[in-house]
Amino acid sequence: MAENLVExxxxxxxxxxDEIKPYRCKNLIAVLENPMDxxxxxxxxxxxxxxxxxxxxxxxxxKSLPDYWDEMRERKSLSKTSVSAIKWxxxxxxxxxxACLSHLEKNRFTSVVTSPHVKGKRNEVxxxxxxxxxxxxxxxxxxxxxxxxxxxxxxxxxxxIPMFGMIESLNLGTTTGIVLYEITKQxxxxxxxxxxxxxxxxxxxxxxx
Numbered sequence: 001m002a003e004n005l006v007e008x009x010x011x012x013x014x015x016x017x018d019e020i021k022p023y024r025c026k027n028l029i030a031v032l033e034n035p036m037d038x039x040x041x042x043x044x045x046x047x048x049x050x051x052x053x054x055x056x057x058x059x060x061x062x063k064s065l066p067d068y069w070d071e072m073r074e075r076k077s078l079s080k081t082s083v084s085a086i087k088w089x090x091x092x093x094x095x096x097x098x099a100c101l102s103h104l105e106k107n108r109f110t111s112v113v114t115s116p117h118v119k120g121k122r123n124e125v126x127x128x129x130x131x132x133x134x135x136x137x138x139x140x141x142x143x144x145x146x147x148x149x150x151x152x153x154x155x156x157x158x159x160x161i162p163m164f165g166m167i168e169s170l171n172l173g174t175t176t177g178i179v180l181y182e183i184t185k186q187x188x189x190x191x192x193x194x195x196x197x198x199x200x201x202x203x204x205x206x207x208x209x
Contacts, residue, residue, distance in 0.1 A: 024052045025187045027135040029109065030180060031057045033097060033151055034142045035172060038064075042081020043173035044140070049085035051177075051184045056091045057137070059100050065093050097150045104137050105154075113139040113147045113155040114179055116168075122157035129159060131183040132190040138183060143172055 030048050035041050041058065048056050058065060066072050069091050073079070078086045094100040104111060110133045117123050139155065141147030152158065161170065161178055170178070 023188060024054060025184050026054055026191070027109075028053050028183070028187060029055045029057055029104075029137040030176060031059065031100060031104075031111075031137050031139045032172075033059045033100075033139060033148060034061050034145075035140075036143050037172075038077045039081045040143065040172040041065075042078050042083075042086070044176045045078070045082040045089050045091065046085040047173065047177045047180055049082070049089040051180045052188070053180055053184060054090070056089060057100055057104075058091060058093045059095075059097050060093045061096060063095065067093060097148055101151070101154050107135065109135040109137045111137045111139060111151070111155045113141070113151050113158050114160070114175060115141065115147045115152065115158045116160050118152055118158045121152060121155070124157050124159050126159055126161050126179060126182050129157065131186045136183070136187075138179065140172060140176055140179075 030044065030053050032041065032044060035044075035058065045056055047053075066075065072091055072093075073087050075086075082089075094103065101111070112129075112131075133156075138159075139147060139151050141151070159179060161175065163170075
């Protein structure tokens with residue numbers, strides 16, 4: 001009986017994985033730069049999974065997290081705060097910002113950072129920017145210090161969320177949810193257009209043969 005239940009759960013998980021696969025945003029990575037609070041990390045991983053972001057990278061200079069994803073999946077604090085999303089979302093940690101940037105550059109990713117207006121840098125309001133470049137890494141800074149100068153210098157542009165209240169700041173979980181929602185929406189629309197264009201090209205080829 002118990003074995004049948006486990007098998008049914010696995011089948012349902014596989015079915016769900018197949019259903020959401022076309023909606024995943026390929027080559028999109030959320031990068032957390034030295035987050036302080038384990039609860040915030042879990043919340044971000046939950047957002048990443050729910051919104052269809054492909055991967056999460058974490059710059060963890062304090063080395064507070066395990067080196068490998070398999071070990072992170074077993075960490076109760078991450079499993080609980082992410083509502084088990086850590087089991088379904090690939091997470092990679094780096095010892096430093098430079099190590100993460102080097103890895104991204106090697107794999108031809110464009111980096112953008114989330115930050116208020118940065119002097120001497122191209123600044124974009126969230127919903128007005130284009131996020132359909134082939135490979136994109138979106139950086140989110142430390143809860144108190146924000147994004148580092150090193151990450152800003154390596155970025156294509158800075159993204160800001162328009163705010164209209166007396167308090168002009170949001171916590172890390174809320175910020176990632178808002179920013180990644182807009183980015184994944186754009187990328188899904190782009191991916192769908194690309195698929196339709198390819199299907200149309202395929203039909204033309206068939207007609208010519």
